[in-house]
Amino acid sequence: MQIMRSIINRALAANKNNVFFALSICAVIAGVAACESKSRDTTPPVIDEGSFLPADCDIYYTGDTMQVHFVCSDDTELGSFNIEIHNNFDHHTHGTSAVDCDEEEGGEHEHDEEEHHGEDESHDHGMVEGAWVFSRDYAIARGKTSDTIDVAIPVPTGVSEGDYHFMLRLTDRAGWQSIKAVAVHLRDFVE
Template sequence: MEFSTKYFYIAILILVVSSCTTDENADKDEQKPTIDINYDEGFPQACSQVVRGETYSFKAMVSDNAELASYSLDIHHNFDHHTHDDQDGECSLDPKKTPTNPWIFIENYSIEGGLTNYEIGISLTIPHNIDTGDYHCSFSVIDETGWQSRTSVDIKIIE
């Protein structure tokens, strides 16, 4: 009886171990989404100038191999001449200054419907009462698995 009980437990153990599977064959998304502002309607381009009180359409193309989830637009002052590791282009900068009323715009948006390609289009009016000078405009995009990409450009807000 002890002999058959031993083989019974060994058989159960073999069944349990062999029934476990791994997801090695499952498709894993290991690719970051992409952002492109370097096309005819892409805005702003590096070193663009925008005028206080005017309305602009900030546009970028984003894509992913699987599914896009969300994107954001971040506009903030660059009066201290900081840089971003994803920055495109090199522009002439005004002298460093202390901000008195800088513009900071940060908004997040969802991308619905399982899309793999999407054109960001955000209409913004540059406020009248903000400091003029050097700013950064940054787009970022996140896919459904959490991969993120971003791109930044220098812009200048003028009177």
């Protein structure tokens, strides 16, 4: 290890021209870099976990209203968001599945992660007849670095009950994206 380090060091030391060249290029670039704005956003927006609704394994009834609530922020400027709800009837528990809400046991199975169980629409193995599909894009007013979002989504009647995934996708102005997924359950409302 020591020998290798010294080889690298010697090689670098020997390569003065290389270093000099790199330095001169760096000088040019530093010039360009100095002229450009420093406000380059390099981080995705943040979805606050604390007060996020819906919560994992929440139960909703058909004809009910799903109250979506979250606080989001970005160091530069927020962009827009999309809410998407799709069925998880086949309980894709293979491999990387995150949360699987089992009604009988009334809790979460142990899995690797609680959030972001993927943009799972790709795993509905088939569009199930009668399953609820919801997807809508929402704008956030320009210039905001944080926002509190409240959206009421009416759950239609006549859709199939079962497990669903709630997906929130959020961008900032620069085009970075954050995703949050929640497993929810839908039941038929019976008088």
